[in-house]
Amino acid sequence: MAEAAFVVLAFVASYAGFALLALRQKPHHAAVSGERSRAALPASLLTRNLVLGCGLLASSLGTSMLAQGPSFGSILWVLLLAAGAQGVLFTLTYRPRWLRPLWRAVHPRRSSLPS
């Protein structure tokens, strides 16, 4: 049971990590948020998404190893990275709005953003 939970966590971390990296890119950011502003995304956001995204991808390795040990876990991680990335690819293609809760969670309210 614990193993299954860790596997799910590892996949979610991989998926969310790639989703945050995708949200650093304007077309995907626009598709998810629905904001069509021409301005560049603020640098602070880009940095935060990069750090958070990579952190999640790295934590996915840890959770994979917790699930199946270092040997199987590292293989599992490589494959879950591919699965998460492809999951994000198809979400962005067909259902970008599904990522909106994630976008809300990591993006500060508009008013608090430096203009």
Added chain:
Amino acid sequence: MSTPSPVPLRHSMALMHTWAGVVLGSVLFAVFWMGSLAVFDREIDRWMMPATRLGPAPAVSLDAAARIAAELAPAAPQWSVALPTDRTPTLQIRYPGPDGSVLRHVDPATSAPLDPPGTLGGSGFIFPFHFSLHLDWLDLGIWLVGLCGMAMLVLVVTGVVIHLRLFRDFFMFRPSKALTRSTLDLHTAMGVLAMPFHFIMPLSGLIIFFSLFFPGTWHAAFENDRGAFNREVFGNYQRPKLDSPGTLASLDGMVAEAERRWSGRQASFVRVVNPGDAASVVEVRRSPKDDVSMNRDAIFFDGVSGAVLARFESKPVGAVQRYIAGIHFVQFDNWLLRWLYFAGGLSGCVMIVTGFLFWLEGRRAEHERQGLRGVRLVEVLTIGSVTGIILSTLAFFVANRCLPAQAVWLGLERAELEMLVFYAVWLLTFAHAAWRARAAWAEQSAMIAAVALVTAPLNWVTTGDHPLRAIERGASVVAGMDMLLWCLAGVAFLAARRLSRVKVARRVHEPLPRERNLDEAAAAVESKVAHG
């Protein structure tokens, strides 16, 4: 002295990528497709060999197995027994016969040999196809697949170099855009996002066959002494027979002793060399099911006294090779990884098809204008090697369920007839592609859908194992295969529907960019995307 290259790096890499892909793509697809299926070869075996759909095996006596082996192969110079596993619930006794190695399945509950299955199944046909294409003459198939493995590594590297905006397009898939754009999107996405898998698989495949592909390595290290190499690396142990009779001691005792020495880790395989001789040797091998590594751990016993003669464990370099081989072979018990490997393999298939489609669509208009035949030829090859091999694999399954048990035709046994059906249908798909050209994509997809739809019910009609019953009697893998066949039918149906629509929509002929100059092509596509 080096002169500056007249061709920019990315352009030369693009040429390499294109040519390697177009020339070897067909074989690569066959290898990826069969490899993806081979991940589930034992499960396909259960589907194709209904007599072996047994519940979980009870505790097995190897001494009973030895009596069966002695009955089946009284004069054989050696025989082996593979113990039942979760994936193969039978005892598998193998011995050299007059026409090559004979494999008999034995029901562990009754100790009764099952009738020969009349098929090579997943582990006998699909798995060897993956690495040898069944071209055994001069190991031609293995060398061809090795070439493809090397090419795959080159394709991955050159693919990264020529990828214009690796990170900007990381998550780009625009199915509504022009066919060249959307196929290129999907091609790069599948290639880049699963790149570690697509790189590790061919690399580990090459390393598995290192002694064939890179003979210089062991020739140098062992001064051409094959025997010493086999002893040191593979743990071979031999001793001459004495030609005086000896009685085989208890195999169960030897296995128990081996497992004790392996701190409780299980044995999976026992081989007896020169049974009945006073100098018979019993080799007990350790199961690969618990580790990534495909270990070669073995303990050799004196067959008569049961004393330990030798113990083998891979040395450091060999152990690394076994670990890498283990990553490729997936012989460990891990259903999650098994499914992820399957998905990874299929995403490789998608990558190859979309690569072909991009090549074809990028050149079609230009070739038509110039009266060149290249597109037509590659299209026939592509259709036959993509939808064709899927269709012929299904035909192989259908033949397995439809041929009578004792079928013999033109001197071919049942198992060979199944293969004949496979190759005949495969050949027909190429002929069909040559005849119907572009329309063959949709037509063969429709055929895949239709055949896959009826293949699962054929299993129920001929064996009575509909999915619920299969699950009930502990053969849920059979139900799983039925379900996957239906998934294939669904996907093929959607593809066929979509493809027949594309044909209508493409009446308005827009000139498509050629990929030969990738930069130009991408710029053209890009401007089209940007301006509408």
